[in-house]
Amino acid sequence: PHWETHLRSSAHIHRPNGFSVLVTGAAGFVGSHVSLALKKRGDGVVGLDNFNHYYDPALKSARKHLLSSHHIFIVDGDINNAKLLAKLFDIAKFTHVMHLAAQAGVRYAMENPHSYIHSNIAGLVTLLEASKSANPQPSVVWASSSSVYGLNEKAPFSESDRTDKPASLYAATKKAGEEITHTYNHIYGLSITGLRFFTVYGPWGRPDMAYFSFTRNILQGKPITVYRGKNHADLARDFTYIDDVVKGCIGSLDTAKKSTGSGGKKRGPAQFRIFNLGNTSPVTVPMMVGILEKHLKIKAKKNVLDMPGNGDVPFTHANISYAHNEFGYNPTTDLQTGLKKFVKWYLSYYGYNHANSGN
Numbered sequence: 001p002h003w004e005t006h007l008r009s010s011a012h013i014h015r016p017n018g019f020s021v022l023v024t025g026a027a028g029f030v031g032s033h034v035s036l037a038l039k040k041r042g043d044g045v046v047g048l049d050n051f052n053h054y055y056d057p058a059l060k061s062a063r064k065h066l067l068s069s070h071h072i073f074i075v076d077g078d079i080n081n082a083k084l085l086a087k088l089f090d091i092a093k094f095t096h097v098m099h100l101a102a103q104a105g106v107r108y109a110m111e112n113p114h115s116y117i118h119s120n121i122a123g124l125v126t127l128l129e130a131s132k133s134a135n136p137q138p139s140v141v142w143a144s145s146s147s148v149y150g151l152n153e154k155a156p157f158s159e160s161d162r163t164d165k166p167a168s169l170y171a172a173t174k175k176a177g178e179e180i181t182h183t184y185n186h187i188y189g190l191s192i193t194g195l196r197f198f199t200v201y202g203p204w205g206r207p208d209m210a211y212f213s214f215t216r217n218i219l220q221g222k223p224i225t226v227y228r229g230k231n232h233a234d235l236a237r238d239f240t241y242i243d244d245v246v247k248g249c250i251g252s253l254d255t256a257k258k259s260t261g262s263g264g265k266k267r268g269p270a271q272f273r274i275f276n277l278g279n280t281s282p283v284t285v286p287m288m289v290g291i292l293e294k295h296l297k298i299k300a301k302k303n304v305l306d307m308p309g310n311g312d313v314p315f316t317h318a319n320i321s322y323a324h325n326e327f328g329y330n331p332t333t334d335l336q337t338g339l340k341k342f343v344k345w346y347l348s349y350y351g352y353n354h355a356n357s358g359n
C-alpha cells in the first residue's frame with residue numbers, strides 16, 4: 001500500500017536522537033501534541049490513527065495536516081489490525097510505543113459500550129501482542145486515566161490508592177488496561193509505563209469535553225448544562241494543561257527502561273510503572289465557566305442540574321510526587337493561563353473575529 005512505500009523510502013523513521021516512536025492516536029488531541037514535540041527534538045515518529053467519527057473528523061484531519069507539515073506521517077489504520085502492526089514494527093524498528101489511541105469519554109459509553117471494548121481492551125491486547133513479538137521489543141508508554149480512582153473519597157489521589165470503584169465503563173476499561181499491561185510485563189518482559197491523565201485541556205482539544213463545548217455554546221449564545229454532585233456540591237477537576245502533560249509523557253518515555261524480553265527470568269525484571277500526570281490544584285466547574293466568560297467577554301446562560309449518574313465522578317485531584325521524583329514532572333500552567341491559550345486558539349481556528357459573538 002501507499003503508506004508502506006512512503007514509510008520505507010522516507011525520513012519519517014529517521015532517528016538522530018536514537019528513538020523511533022510509534023504514536024497511536026496521533027490524530028487525537030494528546031497524540032498530535034506529543035508527536036510534534038517528539039519530532040521537534042529529533043526523534044523518529046510514525047503515527048497511527050483510525051480517524052473514527054466519535055467527534056468532528058474535520059478536526060482530526062486538521063491535526064493530521066498540521067503533523068504532515070512537520071513531516072510526520074499518520075497511517076490510517078486500527079490498532080486491532082495485527083498484520084498492519086507487524087508490518088509497521090518490521091519497517092520502523094520502534095524503540096518506543098506511545099499508546100494514546102482509545103475510546104475516550106465517560107458518557108458515550110452508555111450508548112456505545114462495545115466501542116470501549118474494541119479500542120481499550122481488544123486494541124490494547126493487539127498492540128501488546130505486536131510489541132511483545134517485535135524485534136527489538138519496544139518500551140510501551142500508554143494512557144490510563146484518573147478515572148480509575150472512581151468514587152474514591154480520599155484526596156489527593158496517590159498511585160497506590162485503591163482503584164476498585166470505577167464509575168463508568170470507560171474507567172473500567174482503563175483499570176483493566178492496567179491489569180493487562182502488568183500481565184504482559186511479567187510474562188513477556190515488556191517495559192510498561194501507564195500514565196493517569198487528569199482532565200487534559202488546551203488548543204486542538206477534544207470537542208466532547210466540557211471546557212470545549214461550553215466555549216462553543218457560549219459563543220453561539222446557547223445555554224450550557226452545569227452538573228452538580230451529591231448535596232448540590234460543585235464538581236471539581238484537576239485540569240491539566242496540554243503542554244504540561246506532553247512534558248510528562250516525554251519525561252516518562254525518557255526514563256523508560258528497555259524491555260527485557262525474558263519475562264524477568266534472565267536479565268532481571270522489566271520495568272512496570274504507573275504515574276499520575278495531574279496539576280495538583282482542582283478547580284470547580286462553575287469556576288472554570290467563570291474563567292471562560294472572562295476570556296470570551298460573554299456571560300454564559302447556565303442550566304444547573306443534578307448529575308444524572310452517567311459516569312462522572314464528583315472530583316479529581318492528583319498527587320504528582322512520584323512523577324516529580326522520577327522525571328521532574330512539574331506542571332506550571334494554571335487554568336486561567338491555559339484557558340486563555342485555548343480560547344485564543346479556538347477563536348482563530350473557527351475563524352471568529354473578536355467582535356463577533358455569533359457563528
Ligand code: NAD
Nearest residue numbers: 025027028029030049050052078079101102143197199200
Ligand atoms: P482523542 O479521542 O482526541 O484521541 C484518541 C485518538 O485515537 C483519536 O484520534 C481516535 O481516532 C484514535 N483511535 C481511537 N480508537 C482507535 C483504534 N481502535 N485504532 C486506531 N486509532 C484509534 O483523545 P485524547 O484526549 O487525545 O486522549 C488520548 C489518550 O489519553 C486516550 O487513551 C484517553 O483515554 C486518555 N486520557 C485522556 C484524558 C483527557 O482529558 N484528554 C484524560 C484521561 C485519559
